[in-house]
Amino acid sequence: MPHRLLAHAADLARAPSAHNTQPWLLTRDGAELVLGYDPARALPIADPTRRDLLLGLGAFVEVAMIVAAEQGYAIAFEPGVDHEAHTAGRFVAATAPPQRAHAAADVQARRSSRTNYEPEPVPADALAATELAVMGDGLRIEVLPAPSVVELLADGDRHAWADLPTTLELKAWLRLTRSDPRYEEDGLSYEALAMSKAEAVALRAMLARGVWPWLRRIGGPALLASFSTPVIKRPGSVLVLVGDPSSPEATLTAGSGLLRSWLELHRHGCHTHPLSQVIDAPDSNRRLHERLGLDPVAAWNQTGERALAIFRAGRSAQPVRSSRLEPGRFLPDT
Numbered sequence: 269m270p271h272r273l274l275a276h277a278a279d280l281a282r283a284p285s286a287h288n289t290q291p292w293l294l295t296r297d298g299a300e301l302v303l304g305y306d307p308a309r310a311l312p313i314a315d316p317t318r319r320d321l322l323l324g325l326g327a328f329v330e331v332a333m334i335v336a337a338e339q340g341y342a343i344a345f346e347p348g349v350d351h352e353a354h355t356a357g358r359f360v361a362a363t364a365p366p367q368r369a370h371a372a373a374d375v376q377a378r379r380s381s382r383t384n385y386e387p388e389p390v391p392a393d394a395l396a397a398t399e400l401a402v403m404g405d406g407l408r409i410e411v412l413p414a415p416s417v418v419e420l421l422a423d424g425d426r427h428a429w430a431d432l433p434t435t436l437e438l439k440a441w442l443r444l445t446r447s448d449p450r451y452e453e454d455g456l457s458y459e460a461l462a463m464s465k466a467e468a469v470a471l472r473a474m475l476a477r478g479v480w481p482w483l484r485r486i487g488g489p490a491l492l493a494s495f496s497t498p499v500i501k502r503p504g505s506v507l508v509l510v511g512d513p514s515s516p517e518a519t520l521t522a523g524s525g526l527l528r529s530w531l532e533l534h535r536h537g538c539h540t541h542p543l544s545q546v547i548d549a550p551d552s553n554r555r556l557h558e559r560l561g562l563d564p565v566a567a568w569n570q571t572g573e574r575a576l577a578i579f580r581a582g583r584s585a586q587p588v589r590s591s592r593l594e595p596g597r598f599l600p601d602t
């Protein structure tokens with residue numbers, strides 16, 4: 269029965285993942301389907317705790333459950349994360365189809381938007397529905413005014429750009445020219461990043477081998493950080509997904525909730541723009557948790573209630589759709 273999911277690869281492929289690495293792999297094990305990941309598509313430098321990897325895999329599971337619910341497939345997912353074997357759990361037969369509020373059409377329509385947002389908070393009805401969408405899994409949503417996050421974002425960005433290994437890892441997933449052979453496959457296209465062609469050319473030149481190590485020392489990180497903050501300077505909302513996952517499996521489950529929140533916002537006409545660098549950098553992480561009234565030390569040590577994801581949300585122009593690998597690339601051979 270879980271095998272029936274394989275006919276819906278085009279929907280499964282639309283799951284979101286950090287840097288659009290699309291790490292998921294499906295293999296057969298008898299009647300079951302094992303969800304694994306390609307370690308070459310994890311982000312060991314930017315995501316050492318594997319938080320984003322597990323959130324993305326959880327989002328993939330959520331898409332699978334949406335498909336199963338829509339098609340009436342009696343399928344469940346049993347999480348079981350094994351980083352030695354690069355597996356995250358398995359799709360198994362269940363007695364009844366799962367129930368989901370969203371449809372595959374919602375999955376196809378959702379996209380991250382990094383353009384300017386209208387200067388309004390997320391409407392109250394959208395927020396209430398989003399809070400409801402994550403509640404079951406012990407998650408909740410906190411709302412911050414977008415301008416109050418400007419300094420945190422700048423700090424997170426500066427920290428990321430100042431670290432050479434982080435920049436090199438990101439660079440491997442940037443698709444800054446259409447002539448990149450992987451432009452239509454994976455990673456972050458300059459168009460999906462809402463950059464103009466000229467901006468992409470400039471960033472490419474800055475990150476060129478032999479240039480960036482030098483620029484990095486003379487203010488390159490601050491300069492690049494200054495480009496990302498205008499998008500949240502205008503009034504609007506930044507949403508934080510807060511939870512206390514005490515195991516990799518619980519973090520994966522939170523990824524399903526994260527996607528539900530994005531789908532719910534999209535259904536209400538709102539786009540989302542994740543700002544994970546705020547969580548990843550120690551200073552911005554501490555200030556974020558202080559602002560949320562949560563213990564910053566515990567949060568940095570991955571215990572207690574903490575921010576699992578942070579994203580700008582609101583109405584924006586329609587963004588360019590991100591690329592995906594051929595769905596066959598993550599399916600079992602036979």
Ligand SMILES: Cc1cc2nc3c(=O)[nH]c(=O)nc-3n(C[C@H](O)[C@H](O)[C@H](O)COP(=O)(O)O)c2cc1C
Nearest residue numbers: 284285286287288320323379380542543544545590
């Ligand atoms: C766990 C997670 C973390 C992410 N972090 C960021 C981020 O920090 N900045 C960003 O611009 N996009 C971030 N994204 C968005 C992905 O880049 C995006 O989902 C991917 O490129 C696919 O595009 P789509 O969301 O439009 O389908 C994140 C996505 C996930 C699932």
